[in-house]
Amino acid sequence: MTTGRSGGHRSRGEGIDGGSPTPIRLPPARTERRRTRGEAKMAVGSRGRRTAAALVAVFVVLGMLSSVAPVMATTLVIDIEKSTNGVDADTPPGPSIRIGDPVVWTYVVTNPGEQVISDVEVTDLAPEHSLNPTPVYVSGDENDNGLLDPGEAWVYQASSTAFWDEALGGSYANEAFAHGVGEYGHGVDASDPSHYVATSYCPIDGDIVVPFGSTDPWRGLLKDVPGARRTEPVAVDIPAGVWSVRLAGYDAHSVRGGGGEHEEQWAAELVSTSGATVRTPTTRDIPDDEDFVVDEVAAALVLDEAVTTLTGLHGSLVGPSNSTNSLVALCAAFTRLRPGVSIEKATNGEDADDPTGPTIAVGGAVEWTYVVTNTGSLDLTEVVVSDDQGVTPAYASGDDGDGVLEPGESWTYTASGVAVAGQYVNVATVEAVAVGGEQVSASDRSHYFGAVPAIDIVKSTVGDGSTVVGGSVTFELVVTNTGNVPLSEVTVTDPLVPACDAEIGDLAVGASVDYTCVAEGITAGFTNVAHVVGTSPLGERVAARDEAPVRVVAASGLIGDTVWHDVNKNGKQDPGEEGVAGAKVKLTNLDTNETATATTNADGKYLFSGLAAGRYRVELVTSSVSGDLTTPRVFTPVLGEGAQSLDNDFGLAEALPRTGLDAGALAFAGVVLVLGGGALLVVDRRRLLGR
Known part of the structure; x- marks a missing residue:
């Protein structure tokens, strides 16, 4: 092809009209020899004639030189340097470029002479190929005058796609030519070759990739009859299963610009271990400018048994311009298609795979959502979603209308119910059938917790709840979380006994808090009521109450008996055994911690009267007597209202009262x-x- 900027260029060199300057012959040197006088005279005459002739010749030559002096005064030279993908590949093989990858040729045209060059043209010819690049001017005309001035360098470029030429084994050579015209109308030319090697490769990938190697150009129609172009059979090991099959080839016809659209047909022929043959044809229209032919000849090829041999078949239909195709078979790629499905279940919008899940009030609404997704590479049909707790999921959305769960597609199902108490779990399952008949399934569980908040309070008096006028009563309170969720903001109030108010705060499930409080200065009986409230995690308030009655009674109880000299030391007061006077006995009210002391009379008797009901402690003050006790030193009677306890006696082996002198x-x-x-x-x- 040819391109230029106001002119053209041809072969590298210099001269006039493509020729060389006319050489000037110089006369040969004279040989010295002896001459006679006559000969000398004759020589003088002859020399004169020769001199005159020589002068005439010199004038003629000078005239000729003066006519060409303007042309010979300056040199006329053009140069071109061509590179392929940045490599100055004057000699083969040049750079290696994969089939179908870009090829960029760069042409640098320079003027190393002294004359301005016009009408510059750059062409590129590939004599052994039908594809000739078209160089296009890029840059270099510094003053933008359309003239290649001395010292200037103009850059041209052309591009194409690397292709495989069967006849040349992938080698490619083309030669660039530059032509221009000098200041005096003389043409000047230069040229430079460049090369590259197209390398075969597989432009597709998969789990198993099988290279075919190249094939010869072929024309014809692929049919189930002899005549289709076949690659050499390739030994393979493709397991049984479902596969996507793609074939890749190189359409050399398209790269070479071969005339209009045509149809390309592909097939892969597979032979199984039992000798069965499977063929996967497809037909497509290939635009004239498409280089690679990559087809999925089988979207889901089901192989019931392993394949051991693979052959590629291909052919073309003649297009409307009667063009033919030249195809290079490159490779086949097999991708294993595996089915897969998933289900994601949510409860009230929460992905509650683990307990406890969302907390829902018992009787509240529960909404389950099931999202089923085809995670594999095969279509799924007969999709069924179930739930193990009697819940029936119903299809809601997602299908594109064909009833097939395609790879990557998701369908949504829903179900609803009412919350029950406690921890709840149910498991959703999806089942489906993939192309080829394989069944797939998946499960997902979800949880919620049915909340039942509750609280309890127990209030009681220490003792029987009675006291004398002006006395006091001690209360014991126990607060318990009897529900199945934790409580917060737990508070106790007691309107009649503020001392029993309490701020408990958080209370875990089953936990209890107990404490005591005292009501003092009681003047009349009353019924004391305590209230407790708490808050559940859902904000629900729960409450409870309990009461304890208080009575005011007259103090009429009695406690007493005797301190005596137990002569026979049997722990019993026998006849004749006298009482010990002056002994001291201490009484303690265990409910109020109040104490009192009594001293025995002459008969050894003591008595505490006017006692209220309650628990008491009676003990002998041993420092007030001598001798060892033959009975217990302490008694703990319990008095009812107006009751008496008069059998709290103390026996002494030595029954002498203290005189005031100590042992020392x-x-x-x-x-x-x-x-x-x-x-x-x-x-x-x-x-x-x-x-």
Whole structure:
């Protein structure tokens, strides 16, 4: 092809009209020799004639040179440098370029001479191919005058797609030509070759890729009769299953610009282990400018048994312009298609795979959503969604109208119910059938918790709830979370006994809080009521109450008995055993911690009167008597209202009341008596001896 900027260019070199300057012959040197005088005279005459002739010749030559002097005064030269994908590939093989990848040729045209060059043209010819690139001017005309000035370099480019030429084994060569016209109308030319090698590769991928290698150009129609172009059979190991099959080839006809659209037919022929043959044809229209032919010849090929041999078949139909196709079979790619399905279940919009899930008030509405998705690469039919708790999911949306759950497609189902108490779980399951008959399934569980908030309070008095006028009563309160959800903001109020008010706060399921409080200065009986409230996680308020009656009674109870000398130490007061006077007994009201003390009379009797009902402790003050006890030292009677307890007696082995002298004083007195007696004996003996 040819391109130019106000002119053209041809082969590299210089000269006039394509020729060389006329050479000037110089006369040969004269040979010195002896001459006679006659000969000398004759020579002088002859020399004169030759000189005159030479002068005439010189003038002629000078005239000729003066006529061409303007042309020979400057040089006329053009140069072109061509590269392929940036490589100066003057000699083969040049760069390796994959079939179908871009090829960019760059042409740099320069003027290394002294004359301005016009009418520059750049062409590129590939003598062995039908494809000739068309160089296009890019840049370099610095003053934009359309003239290739001395020292200027103009850049041209052309592009195409690397293709495989069967006859040349993938090698490609083309030669660029530059032509121009000098200042005096003389043409000048230059040329430069370039090369590349087209390499075969597979433009598709898959789980199993089988290269065919190239085939010869072929024309004809693919049919189930001999005549279709076949690749050499390739040994393969393709397991049974469902596969997507794609074939790739190189349409050399399209790259070469071969005349109009045509139909391309593809097929893969597979032979199984049992010798059965499976063929997968398809037909498509290929635009004239499409280079690669990549077809999915089988979207879902079901192989019931393994395949051991693969052959590629291809052919073309002659187009309307009677063009033919030249096809290079490259490879086949097999992608295993596996079925898959998933189901995602949600409860009230929450993906509650794990407990407890959302908390829902018992009797509240429950909405389940089931999203079924085809996660595999095969269509699914006979889709069924079920739920193990008697819930019936119903289809809601998602199908595009064909009743087929296609890869990536999702369908939505819904169901509803009423919340029951406690932890609830149900499992959704989807089942479907894939192309090829394989069944697939998936499950997903979901949870919710049916909330039953509740609280309880128990209030009681310590004792029988009675007291005397001005007395006090102690209450015990127990607050318990009896529901199945935690409570917050738990508060106790007691209008009649503010001392029993309490802020408990959070209370876990089954947890209890107990405490005591005291009502003092009671003047009359009353019924005391305590209230408790709490808040559930759903904001529901729960409450409970309990009461404890208080009575005011007259104090008429009696506690007493005897402190005696237990002579026989049998723990019983026998006849004749006398009481111990002056012994002290202490009484403690265990309900109020109040105490009192009594002293035995001359008969050893003591008595506490005017006692209220309650629990008491009676004990002998041992520091007020001597001797060991033969009975318990402490009694704990319980009095009812107006009751008496008069059998709290204490027996002593040595029944002497304390005199005020302690054991140390008695011991000291004894020592004094002993020493005094010894002194008297000494005096009496001296008297007897006459001293």
